[in-house]
Amino acid sequence: MLRLTDLKLPLDHDDAALPAAIVARLGIHADELAGFTVVKRSYDARRRGAIVLIYSVDVETPREADILQRLEVDPEAAAGDPADGAIASGSGKVGPAPDTTYRFVARANGALPTRPLVIGMGPCGLFAALVLAQMGFRPIVLERGKAVRERTVDTFGLWRKKVLNPESNVQFGEGGAGTFSDGKLYSQISDKRHHGRKVLTEFVAAGAPEEILYVSKPHIGTFRLVSMVEHMRATIESLGGEIRFSRRVDDLLIDTDADGVRHIRGVTLADGGEIRSDHVVMALGHSARDTFAMLHGRGVFLEAKPFSIGFRIEHPQSLVDAARFGPQAGHPLLGAADYKLVHHARNGRSVYSFCMCPGGTVVAATSEPGRVVTNGMSQYSRNERNANAAIVVGITPEDYRPYAPEGGPLAGIALQRHWESNAFVLGGGEYEAPGQLVGDLLAGRASTAFGSVQPSYTPGVRLGDLSTALPDYAITAIREALPAFDRQLRGFALHDAVLTGVETRTSSPLRITRHADGQSLNTRGLFPAGEGAGYAGGILSAGVDGIKAAESVALAMVAAGLAR
Numbered sequence: 337m338l339r340l341t342d343l344k345l346p347l348d349h350d351d352a353a354l355p356a357a358i359v360a361r362l363g364i365h366a367d368e369l370a371g372f373t374v375v376k377r378s379y380d381a382r383r384r385g386a387i388v389l390i391y392s393v394d395v396e397t398p399r400e401a402d403i404l405q406r407l408e409v410d411p412e413a414a415a416g417d418p419a420d421g422a423i424a425s426g427s428g429k430v431g432p433a434p435d436t437t438y439r440f441v442a443r444a445n446g447a448l449p450t451r452p453l454v455i456g457m458g459p460c461g462l463f464a465a466l467v468l469a470q471m472g473f474r475p476i477v478l479e480r481g482k483a484v485r486e487r488t489v490d491t492f493g494l495w496r497k498k499v500l501n502p503e504s505n506v507q508f509g510e511g512g513a514g515t516f517s518d519g520k521l522y523s524q525i526s527d528k529r530h531h532g533r534k535v536l537t538e539f540v541a542a543g544a545p546e547e548i549l550y551v552s553k554p555h556i557g558t559f560r561l562v563s564m565v566e567h568m569r570a571t572i573e574s575l576g577g578e579i580r581f582s583r584r585v586d587d588l589l590i591d592t593d594a595d596g597v598r599h600i601r602g603v604t605l606a607d608g609g610e611i612r613s614d615h616v617v618m619a620l621g622h623s624a625r626d627t628f629a630m631l632h633g634r635g636v637f638l639e640a641k642p643f644s645i646g647f648r649i650e651h652p653q654s655l656v657d658a659a660r661f662g663p664q665a666g667h668p669l670l671g672a673a674d675y676k677l678v679h680h681a682r683n684g685r686s687v688y689s690f691c692m693c694p695g696g697t698v699v700a701a702t703s704e705p706g707r708v709v710t711n712g713m714s715q716y717s718r719n720e721r722n723a724n725a726a727i728v729v730g731i732t733p734e735d736y737r738p739y740a741p742e743g744g745p746l747a748g749i750a751l752q753r754h755w756e757s758n759a760f761v762l763g764g765g766e767y768e769a770p771g772q773l774v775g776d777l778l779a780g781r782a783s784t785a786f787g788s789v790q791p792s793y794t795p796g797v798r799l800g801d802l803s804t805a806l807p808d809y810a811i812t813a814i815r816e817a818l819p820a821f822d823r824q825l826r827g828f829a830l831h832d833a834v835l836t837g838v839e840t841r842t843s844s845p846l847r848i849t850r851h852a853d854g855q856s857l858n859t860r861g862l863f864p865a866g867e868g869a870g871y872a873g874g875i876l877s878a879g880v881d882g883i884k885a886a887e888s889v890a891l892a893m894v895a896a897g898l899a900r
């Protein structure tokens with residue numbers, strides 16, 4: 337199989353144009369093209385009047401050996417000629433298609449003395465458990481929240497009735513933080529072993545649309561995620577795994593051997609029960625603040641790490657579509673437009689857009705009472721009126737000092753709690769979010785009425801002055817960034833665009849540092865993984881890290897003679 341990349345065609349090309357472009361690129365006859373599969377489709381919208389689609393395809397042809405030999409002799413030949421209707425790229429590539437088949441690293445040797453535990457059933461825990469189950473290790477998953485349908489009811493309780501369940505909400509429960517989301521499935525992680533492909537393939541097997549395997553920025557939306565998570569749970573159980581909900585891990589059982597090496601021996605649950613295990617994957621997510629404190633108290637190595645804070649911004653989706661796609665706005669292959677913006681402010685801070693949700697809604701995402709946190713989600717159709725994204729400012733452990741003068745790994749949580757509690761007060765004390773119009777923030781005056789943009793956040797938005805909702809350096813940087821973003825995306829600094837806050841859970845404020853073998857720096861048998869451990873950011877990368885955690889556990893079992 338050959339892989340061809342960077343095949344460019346006009347947005348409205350006909351069905352025959354792609355095979356014609358392949359034939360031209362390879363310099364073969366049409367009847368020598370035995371078949372092809374699109375492995376990636378993206379678009380280049382830099383010229384709004386002439387948006388082009390860019391394809392990567394895997395091609396079957398009896399001429400494969402001869403083509404590869406020709407390329408060895410003359411690599412320039414890979415560029416080929418543009419086909420009729422194709423747009424010359426000059427940078428086209430041809431080569432052998434990579435083997436993306438997932439291969440298990442081990443198999444369990446029958447019954448094990450203790451079963452591996454997976455703490456948390458977000459994307460990281462889900463994939464750790466799935467791959468462990470597929471290798472025959474029969475994992476037990478312990479999840480503090482509820483099964484996804486019951487959890488949905490609790491999550492809506494905050495959004496519609498202002499009632500928070502601290503154990504069952506947007507952050508906690510089956511499916512993890514990504515369940516009520518846009519379900520964006522892309523990441524910039526380096527993925528030489530194609531674990532991302534394994535994640536996407538399993539998602540398709542669980543009911544995701546096939547297109548996630550080839551569109552460049554796939555998304556699933558909330559509705560499908562719920563049933564996919566249930567499907568994956570059933571698969572894990574059918575392979576001998578077990579999933580226990582409403583089981584919060586509150587403590588660790590740790591032994592220290594004669595050489596002073598610490599080994600995990602199991603966990604204690606909130607209900608007082610104990611489960612013994614020598615292999616524990618910690619896939620906690622970034623909001624398990626109580627569990628982080630417990631790990632710190634038990635001497636597990638943790639360290640503070642940078643993250644970002646800011647606001648959500650909402651514009652009419654039609655404004656973003658027009659700015660990105662011009663006359664092509666609304667084209668079915670393009671869908672609702674997204675954006676990615678960065679500005680380096682004069683005060684040294686970077687401001688950037690994050691977790692952009694086209695045609696979506698802003699959601700209440702706190703897991704702690706008396707705090708307000710924003711985030712975004714959408715359905716697969718992305719057809720809500722507003723586009724939303726976080727506009728956030730990078731911060732580092734130096735910035736956490738005013739909130740935790742003693743420093744330490746939990747200092748970033750003190751900063752988060754401070755600004756989330758402040759947002760709760762600014763919002764009126766009933767989980768409404770404080771908000772302000774962009775024009776008013778830039779002019780330095782409080783907002784009193786919405787204009788052309790109605791915010792989507794429920795329980796509601798209380799207008800006022802957001803300049804006290806974040807540290808001064810963050811406000812200064814955001815004020816500078818908004819007009820700069822307007823130059824990158826026309827209309828971004830729209831007076832009536834609505835800012836709500838605060839966005840404080842962009843990634844984990846700490847890292848549960850691990851060795852290259854996946855185990856905690858100072859506690860053997862403990863495998864920190866996913867976003868909460870500081871090794872992932874987003875659904876796809878958390879899933880990939882879950883697979884890596886499963887592999888690390890399996891290899892540790894091989895070393896212990898429990899697997900082959």
Ligand code: FAD
Pocket residue numbers: 455456457458459460461462478479480481506507508509510511512513514515516517518519520521522583584585586619620621622623624627691699701711712713865866867868872873874875876878
């Ligand atoms: P989590 O998903 O946070 O899962 C951790 C799990 O551990 C939770 O279910 C929690 O209940 C459980 N847990 C915690 N402590 C304990 C304990 N002591 N005992 C037992 N269980 C415990 N990312 C994207 O890539 N695309 C998006 O479109 C996107 N949209 C998002 C929208 C929203 C509203 C939110 C909140 C996040 C979004 N994200 C998105 C981020 C994404 O959800 C996370 O990056 C991802 O879920 C991290 O996966 P994880 O498995 O590491 O952690």
